[in-house]
Amino acid sequence: MQVSPSSQLSGFIKHYIFLKNTEKDHKDLRLFADGNTGLILSPDMNMSDSSKQNLPSSFFYGQPTVYKDLYTKGEFSLLAVVFQPYFFNLLFGVSAKETKNEIISATDILKNQLLPFQESLYKKDDPQSIINALDLFFLKLISKKNMSELWLIKAQQYLLQNKGTVSLKKLERFTGYSERHIERTFENHIGLSPKRYNTIIRLHHFLGLMKNTTKxxxxxxxxxxxxxTDQSHLIKDFKNIIGLTPGQYLTTKNKLAVNFIELH
Incomplete structure (x- = not known):
């Protein structure tokens, strides 16, 4: 189930996603880049990474630049808070460049402030009530922050609106800043270069077209x-970002979210 945040938070949080697994068997999952960062909240998840290292039950994930294979055992429920790409940097003042591909325990950053939300998930409280409480929690955090790079939000939205087809020269004309300043700001606040962010947006635009296509x-x-410009370029991006060919992705049955799939 995917739920939008309050209108006050739409510039900072893309959406909330509730996922639930009722099967006791283990699952092989893959998280791949969609241009966003986020927070995973769970009261009961037994998840490990490709090195078999157990992950915290609740964690922040930095900007993914490569796909990450994850493994779960048994039943679980989780809530994913998908951030707009610059939100993690805004909240905690950590360079997005430094947290790329990192998984950071939520407790290390916010101590026990997220425990009430984990407990609500454990009790299977109404999802909307959990989201309303999270909205208030994030609004309180935002009220203490100062977004100094407002042009970055407009630039990011410009890339999204043009579906990842904006050149750096066009972005320079749109923002009024030099290419070097744009690239440095994107790296520090989003964790990606404008070119790489363009690539991810374009691929996800293609995934959306695939989802809604006819036979x-x-x-x-x-x-x-x-x-x-050609299919070889598409296939290269697919393998680089998702680790699959378009055909393999198409036959993947369990697409849990836009950037989260179950492997078979």
Whole structure:
């Protein structure tokens, strides 16, 4: 289940996602880049990474630049808070460049402030009541912050609106800043270069087209519609970001979220 935040938070939180697994078998999962960072909250999740290291039950994840394979055992429920790409940096003042691909225990940053939300999930409280409480929690945190790079939000939205087809020269004209300043700000606040962020946006635009396509639509026509000049470029981005070919992704049955799938 995907739920939008309050309108006051829409510039900072993209959405909330509730996921639940009722099966006792282990699951092989893959998290891949969608241009955002986030927070995973769970009261009962037994999850490990590819090195078999157990992950905290609740954690922040920095900007993914490579796909990450995760493994779970038994039943679990979780709430993913998907941040706008600059929100983690705004909240905690940590360079997004330093937290790329990192998983950080929520307790290390916020001590026990998130415990009430974990307990609410454990008690299976009404999802909307949990989200309302989280909205208030984040609004309180934001009220103490000062967003000094407001142009960055407009630039990020510009890239999204143009579905990842904006050149650095166009971005320079749009913002009024030099290419070097734009690249440095994107790296520090989002964790990606504008070029890499463009690539991720374009691929996810293609995934959206794939999801809503008809049987008569070819992969080639979809790739052109998404801004790819040829299919080899599309396949390269697919393998680089998701670790699968378009065909393999298409046959993946359990797509838990836009950047979270179950492998078989």
């Amino acid at each position: 008569n639509t070819t992969m080639t026509s979809l790739s052109y519609e998404a801004g790819y």
